[in-house]
Structures are given as structure tokens and as C-alpha cells.
Amino acid sequence: MHIAIIGAGVSGLLSALELIEQGCTVTLFDQQHAGQAASWAGGGILSPMYPWRYPREVNHLAQYGKQLYQDWNKKLLPQTGIDFEIHETGMLIFDEADFEIGLNYKDQYQEPMQHCEYLSREKLKQVNPQISEQFQHAIYFPQLANVRNPRLLKSLVSYLKQHPLVEIRENTWIEKFNIQNQKIQSVQTTNGQHFSADHFVIATGAWSNCWSEQLQVSIPVEPVQGQMMLFKSPENWLPTMCMNNVMYLIPRTDGHIVCGSSMNHLGFDHRPSITVQQNIYKACVEMVPELANFPIVKQWAGLRPSSPTGIPYIGKMPELNNLWANFGHYRNGLCMGPASARLLRQLILKQETLVDAKAYSTQRLKLSEGAGVIL
Numbered sequence: 001m002h003i004a005i006i007g008a009g010v011s012g013l014l015s016a017l018e019l020i021e022q023g024c025t026v027t028l029f030d031q032q033h034a035g036q037a038a039s040w041a042g043g044g045i046l047s048p049m050y051p052w053r054y055p056r057e058v059n060h061l062a063q064y065g066k067q068l069y070q071d072w073n074k075k076l077l078p079q080t081g082i083d084f085e086i087h088e089t090g091m092l093i094f095d096e097a098d099f100e101i102g103l104n105y106k107d108q109y110q111e112p113m114q115h116c117e118y119l120s121r122e123k124l125k126q127v128n129p130q131i132s133e134q135f136q137h138a139i140y141f142p143q144l145a146n147v148r149n150p151r152l153l154k155s156l157v158s159y160l161k162q163h164p165l166v167e168i169r170e171n172t173w174i175e176k177f178n179i180q181n182q183k184i185q186s187v188q189t190t191n192g193q194h195f196s197a198d199h200f201v202i203a204t205g206a207w208s209n210c211w212s213e214q215l216q217v218s219i220p221v222e223p224v225q226g227q228m229m230l231f232k233s234p235e236n237w238l239p240t241m242c243m244n245n246v247m248y249l250i251p252r253t254d255g256h257i258v259c260g261s262s263m264n265h266l267g268f269d270h271r272p273s274i275t276v277q278q279n280i281y282k283a284c285v286e287m288v289p290e291l292a293n294f295p296i297v298k299q300w301a302g303l304r305p306s307s308p309t310g311i312p313y314i315g316k317m318p319e320l321n322n323l324w325a326n327f328g329h330y331r332n333g334l335c336m337g338p339a340s341a342r343l344l345r346q347l348i349l350k351q352e353t354l355v356d357a358k359a360y361s362t363q364r365l366k367l368s369e370g371a372g373v374i375l
Ligand SMILES: Cc1cc2nc3c(=O)[nH]c(=O)nc-3n(C[C@H](O)[C@H](O)[C@H](O)COP(=O)(O)OP(=O)(O)OC[C@H]3O[C@@H](n4cnc5c(N)ncnc54)[C@H](O)[C@@H]3O)c2cc1C
Pocket: 006, 007, 008, 009, 010, 011, 012, 029, 030, 031, 032, 033, 034, 035, 036, 037, 038, 039, 040, 041, 042, 043, 044, 045, 046, 047, 172, 173, 174, 175, 203, 204, 205, 206, 207, 208, 225, 226, 227, 228, 260, 261, 301, 302, 303, 304, 305, 326, 327, 328, 329, 330, 331, 332, 333, 334, 335, 336
């Protein structure tokens, strides 16, 4: 079976990986280099921030993230030589209003990843001595980890490029689908080339709304900009991830610390701004004052594929027999990525699914009036 996947972010790349493992052949298309968009720009926390603020469906997929990434890292590393570092740092949350909710959440759902403990100042100091004196207590999630996502993407692209069942076509914008009898026959590039396949997957992240008009369905996904800042501290200087007021610090093993983020509706503009940079800097130094002693080595912004509830669309597109969705992961596409791709593969190949697929169905998309007539 041959599958064409449009979009080579984490959603498209992991979908390709899942499908070739089952013997399918895959062609991946991206308008730019593979693995450069939101999936590169993100922080890589392997859990929704404050999981109780998200629907259960988001947490369901996210809970597989750490284990599946560990499995993939083991498999890909010998071939690629790239370790994408699932860094098990745990996470501290300082928002007092969330303490009780967080502790109750863990009692209610018994998800091992979301196990959390209350820490007094004394304990907090032992767990992370860099935290400002201003914080007298915290809740601590010892199981939470982060993935070094730029390396994850490098590893995925390297592995897939070496694989005999995969072709990656970069710098190739897919402009339209050629549809006959409710079936996609081929995709068409801007320079008029056609590519056919048995099945087609839309994994186009923040750009997914571009298909609304042609497919006569309203796709409520739009870009939401998030800005990041990268510090360089000594190796293992900051022992845990930290979170306060939706701002976070994510330590990597070599001492880099990724800090963010912001939420701005600016269309497809992904230029960082000074005002946002100042806000992030202030929030980070408030949590860990000594960060001010270390250099800022990079700043960037990326475009999250927002969707109304944050629950991604995974499944067959309405009215079409061989077009599939894997988009709309909003703030949690890295942690939901491995399970989303597995679910998609299981649906395409008619296998038993790891979660109930209904909740992710594209039936939630509204058809335009008269849709289906010209498809
Ligand atoms: C600042 C920031 C911090 C984040 N932090 C986290 C985090 O800590 N944890 C977490 O789980 N998630 C996080 N996220 C969210 C996560 O990054 C996204 O949900 C995820 O990367 C979406 O992946 P994707 O593959 O769907 O989209 P993308 O990575 O954006 O990939 C889509 C790809 O499709 C291509 N494309 C689009 N249209 C076409 C077309 N017509 N033809 C060809 N190619 C096309 C694009 O070029 C792009 O490469 C963060 C995001 C941002 C911006």
C-alpha cells in the first residue's frame, strides 16, 4: 500500500514511521525542509501543561508520549547516531491556585506520569536549589520528561531518508487534490506535477485550514504564535523543569535551558518580538534568578496548529474514501505525536486502536452547504 503524506512535521514524520514499520511505502511532501516548523520550535514537554486544564482526550494520547519516544529512540539511534534525549527531569509547578487541583487530579486518574507531590520550602530546595526564595512551596511531578525536539526531528528525517520504503520531497508545496468519485486520485504541486497513492494524509499543522475550500469542509485550525528563548548554563545546572503562570523552563542535558512561551494570533508571522522577549525573560528570572548570569544564545517563534478544544483531528476525512487527517494538535503535538501517529496507522490499516478513535473523529468538522456534490 502506498501512502502520500503532506507535511513533514512531527505528525507527518511519525505517521510515516508507523506506516513503513507495517510494510507500506510512503512519500512525504513539505513546502520547506522537513522538520522545521512548529515541531522544531516547540519545547518538548511530554505532558500538557497543567493537565487538568485540558480535555481527557488530549491527556489520553499524551500519556503514551514518553514511553513511545523511548522505544523509537532505541530503535532509531543505531541507524542515525542521533540521541534525542528523553530527559527525565520532573516538573515543579509554583501556581498556588493549582496545588489542590493538581493533587486531586492525580488521585482521581491514577496516571503514573501525573503522579504529584506537595513540596515544602525545605524539600523544594533539595529537589531544585536554583529556585527563587520567593517560592515557599510547589507541587512536583517526578515522572515528567522532555524530549529534545530539534534532535528528534533530525533523527526522524535521517532515518526516513535512509529507508528504502520512503521518499521525502522537500520544498514542494501541495496545492490541490485531484478528486474523482469521492476518492483522491493524486496530489498536485505548484508546478503542476501529480503524485498518486492509495491513501493520502493531511499533516499540515497550522496550514491545515488551507484545505477547507477545496474539500468543502470548515477546518477550524489556525496559527497561534509562540515565542521561545534559549539560555546556556553549565551542564545539569537546573535539575527540573519549572512552571509558573504558564511560563516554563525546560533544561536539556548539556545545560541549554529552553524558556517560553507566548500566545499570539498574528497569522503566519513567526518573527520574535522584543516585548514578548522581555516578558519571557522576566518570568524566567523570577523563577530562577541566577539565570540572569547566563547568555541567551537563541530566540525564535513558531506557529502552533490551534484547534477549538485542543483535541486533534485524526481519522478519515468526511465524504472521501482515502483521505486522512492528523492535524490540530495545538499546544501538545509533541507529546501527543507518537500516539496520534499510531492511531492514524491503526485506522488506515483497519487494526485495533490504542484509544477510542471516536473522540478524535473528523465528524466534528462542519461540511459546507452542498458538500459531497462535486467531490
Ligand atoms: C513555542 C511552542 C512551544 C511548544 N511546546 C510544546 C511542548 O512543550 N510540548 C508539546 O507537546 N507541544 C508543544 N508545542 C506544540 C507542537 O510543537 C505542535 O503541536 C506540533 O509540532 C504540531 O506538529 P505538526 O507536524 O502537526 O505541525 P508542523 O510541525 O507545523 O508541521 C506541518 C508541516 O506541514 C508543512 N505544510 C503545510 N502545508 C503544506 C502544503 N500544502 N504542502 C506541503 N507542505 C505543507 C509545513 O511546511 C510544516 O513543515 C509547542 C509549539 C510552539 C510553537
